[in-house]
Amino acid sequence: MSPGNTFAAELRKAATLPASGVAAAVALLGSSLVTVLNSVSARVALDAGRAEPGSLTSPFELGYAAVPLGTVGAVVLGVTVMSSEYTANSADAGGGRQITATLAASPHRLRLLLAKALTVVLAVAATAAVTIPVCVLIARLVVGDAAPETVGPQEMLHRFLGAALYWTLTGLIAFAVTVFTRSGIVPLVLLTVNSSLVSFSLLLTNVTPLAHWLPDMAGRRLFGGLGTVEGGLDTVPGAIVMAVWTAGLLAVAAAVFARRDA
Structure with missing residues (x-):
């Protein structure tokens, strides 16, 4: 089979996986819901004259504030593309795994x-x-002209690209870890918790400043104007470090996948 x-x-395989739809829904619907809640709260405060100076009222900022939640969707996508190969089929289908048929059709493992990594990226x-434009549009519709836009087009573009890059690198890291484990459970649980509930890397920064060089902490400033932890790497060096980790x-995942049995 040719590379193309x-x-x-x-x-096609990724598009037909139910988990891919779940991942996209988590990113889009989850971020949209948070945007609606933030925007309604901001509009109520603005209409009542209770919005404090410096509070989050810019439509772009309100929409963009929910963007980090989409990292969970990126994790699910990265894990699913690989873990689906190792999920056992039903007994009626022989109980085998998809990876056997995949390697028979495309024996060139690298x-x-x-191809799978590029699928995750796309x-x-x-x-x-x-997701990101939809969140910003929701915020604009809810806030309307009650608050001026304080973010310029160039900064919007930079922060959009930064968030998309962070999501993509996170998805690729999840994909690589899944290659090691040959199961989606461990990377899905650990990376989802780390991205949404509590950052293990963030906790480690209280122990050693070297934790700022871990991939998620290194790339966190790609989100731009959002509040971030003090210290650590600036945007460009952090993005480079996160890309090097990825x-x-x-x-390593390629070396492991090429050498071990299916």
Whole structure:
């Protein structure tokens, strides 16, 4: 199978997975719901004259405030693209795993892994391209002209690209970890909790400043104007460090996937 056909097959496979729809829904609907709540609260405060100076009232800021939640969707997408290969089929279907048929159709393992990684990139980028503008649009519709826009077009673009990059790198890290585990349970639980409930890396910064060099902490400033932890790396160095982490994990995952039995 040619590289193009392998990539197209992986795209079709990912698009038909129920978990892919769940991941997109988590990113889009979850972020939209948070945006609605934030925007309604801000509009009520503005109409009542209770909005304090410096409070979050800019439509873009209100919509963008929910964007980090979409990282969970990126994690689910990254995990699903690989973990689906190792999920056992039903007894009626022979009880085997998809990975056997996949390798029979595309025996070049590195090419297959590259096609899957590109699938993660495209899926996460497409989700970000829909979710972030929708959140900002919701905020604009709710707030209306009650508050002026304080973020310029160039900054909007930079922060949109930064968030999309963070989502994409996170999805690829989740994908690489799933290659190691050959199961989606461990990476899904750990990375989802780390992205939404409590950041283990953030806790480690209280123990050692070296924790700022871990991938999620290094790239956190890609979200731009959102409140972040003091210290650590600036936006560009942090993005480079996170990208290096991602490339390193993908390289190790490729070596593992190429050498071990299916």
